[in-house]
Amino acid sequence: MASTTLDGAAAPEQGNLKSRLRRAERLRKVKAVGLVAPLALFLVVVFVVPIGSMLLNSIDNGSLRQVMPQTASSLQQWDGEGLPGEATFAVFADELRDSRRGGGLGSVGRRLNYEDPQYRGLLMRTLMGLPSASDNWRDTLIDIDPAWGETATWQGIQAAAPPRTDRYLLASLDLERGADGEVQRVDQQDRLYQAVFQRTMVIAGGVTLICLALGFPLAYLLATLPARTSNLLMILVLLPFWTSLLVRTAAWIILLQSNGLANQSMMALGLIESPLQLVFNRIGVFFAMVHILLPFMVLPLYSVMKGISPSYQRAAVSLGAHPFAAFWQVYVPQTVSGVAAGTILVFIMALGYYITPALVGGPADQMVSYYVAYYTNTTNNWGMAAALGSILLMVTLLLYLVYHRLVNRRQLIRR
Amino acid sequence: MPDNDNDAQAPLIRFAGVQKTYDGESLVVKDLNLTIAEGEFVTLLGPSGSGKTTCLMMLAGFENPTGGDIFLGRQRLNSVPPHKRNFGMVFQNYALFPHMTVEENIRYPLKTRRLPAAEADRKVSEILDMIQLREFARRRPGQLSGGQQQRVALARSLVFEPQLVLMDEPLGALDKQLREQMQLEIKHLHQQLGLTVVFVTHDQGEALTMSDRVAVFNDGVIQQIDTPSNLYEYPANAFVAQFIGENNTLAGRVESVEGERCRARFGEGMSTGAVLGPSLAVGDVTHLSIRPERVKLDGAAHDLPNRLSARVHEFIYLGDHLRVRCALPGNDDFVARVPVDAFDHQLKPGDTVELGWRDEDVRALDAP
Ligand SMILES: Nc1ncnc2c1ncn2[C@@H]1O[C@H](COP(=O)(O)OP(=O)(O)OP(=O)(O)O)[C@@H](O)[C@H]1O
């Protein structure tokens, strides 16, 4: 600080400057934080929290622990051999009686029914016949229903006792834990979800490929036409965004149904004898989904293609390449980043499609989201809904990573 | 004075009455006749929008002539697709393929020609040495400087030994120093390899430095096609005189003609002897063209046949010479270029000086 004492006049000036700079900087930071705060909050509320709670829901073992905490903890100590001790029977009877009041019985019944559909009835019957007091609850309960004398009955309740479970995640992959706790595949006739996941991937992949096949030439046209024409065409590409998804889907049903415009015109032209089944099957799903998702392919492709100078192809042709070869060897590789963006966008959006396949697809065209909706809306099985959702999320992330790797390896160094 | 019919050599390229319109309303190229001999370096020079690129694109096959024919030797080129023309081409932005390395870029024309790998390797290697970019072979164009990219583009257009190399303002994106260096490199390549080059530029200095012949374009018409020195010394019309080098113009009228010479009146009652330009007769309006370095000042002007006095506006010092801006009747931006050592340092702006020139330094040209 020697210099500041020497030059007394400059010192306060300098300190003043620093603090002014700090104040200005602080103001800037506050402004910046203030500007992003609403978005950050919004993301936390609508994105991080719901996804986090969905992930938790998929491994949450449900209500037994809340409604019958003592039964749950004493069953967790049981070794699973023979029958639990008298104390367990006693707290169970106690908590069963109490559960009637809080409405907890319904949720426990629902949870236990996933183990075996007999439980709800068993609990109801037992509650009806339950005396207010007993000195031997074990015999009393077995008297009410001999099921209470079977080890399997208690094992089922024990399975619902721990706070976390992997049953939903396993079930979403057509797996279960056998009697010995080993993971095994469920019976042939009960297998469902592997096929559903596979179908979801096939539909999403198919839609993506069709979108790419249709979108690439369209984007190329848009990028190479004179500005006036291409602006007009661009409006047509964006037009679907102006109507609601439901309206568009309904329009496809009307268009594609047996006596719809598509079939009638083809019959009028003599192309077909009798109407084709174009809707309420896979064809309808592809039509409607491609239509809705095509702009998401075209836009990123267009933006990349717009930046590619036509002189590259001319250069290739001047170097002796046939125009097709020039296009394929010189133009297409430069569009990789757009193709990557478009395909990943369309694929991920398609993976989550629900309402369109539900409306224009048949029973065999329903995707994972349909079952998520089914479990949330119809059966109230949040565990299954969350597990299916989580697995879809994981698969998506995994595919994205693989894809990212692949594309990055070929990533171009653009000027 | 050589002109544009090279009868001695059979022309490699011949434009015969070529016309081009893009919109069907105005001709961008009007009746173009041009021959290019083998081994020649011909530059198309002209202001922006004069149709130079259009001509080059027609030669390369990317645009079709609306009328007329282009010949390669005896073969009519109009219907040959561009990828079969076997011309090398260098684009203004180089158009190096960004997803290929330098080496892959240079190899590309050999690949399209399905050359055996060993031969292709040898050629690529040779040309990499020639452009001195061997250590950059594995880099992508984006990782090179402008001058290096330029050299790669050049190598790529030469590696397959084309009959003709077309260059559309290949040096436009480089800074002055690099541009001058590349001008020499291209010139040397042309001499070394015996290339035939058609070069497009709107920089007259570049055109004069590099070319065997320059075609000066304006408005879709070749104004003059000649060697650089002839263009400078004997411009065919006022546009060429104005476009090539520095020039003073005086508006006048031809008074009398004697053979190659004439007298012309200009300003208020002044007259000068001049070399008579093409297609001028007595009474015609003319633009008298005088190069600044031919205008002499004071002492040096004493013995010259054409003298007049003028008021000095300003002096511009340019190191080895001075530009003296004077006001003349009919041209108040008349420039004389005086070597520094021949300059009278007493002169000030506002002074009156005597200017003089010889008859043969003035050319009476067509008024555009
Ligand atoms: N593809 C095209 N469509 C319509 N008009 C064009 C096209 N290309 C060029 N033109 C027009 O033709 C005229 C000549 O253009 P050209 O590109 O040949 O000029 P240039 O001499 O190369 O100019 P510059 O020095 O600016 O490159 C211009 O008026 C231009 O607007």
Ligand SMILES: [Mg+2]
């Ligand atoms: Mg041009």
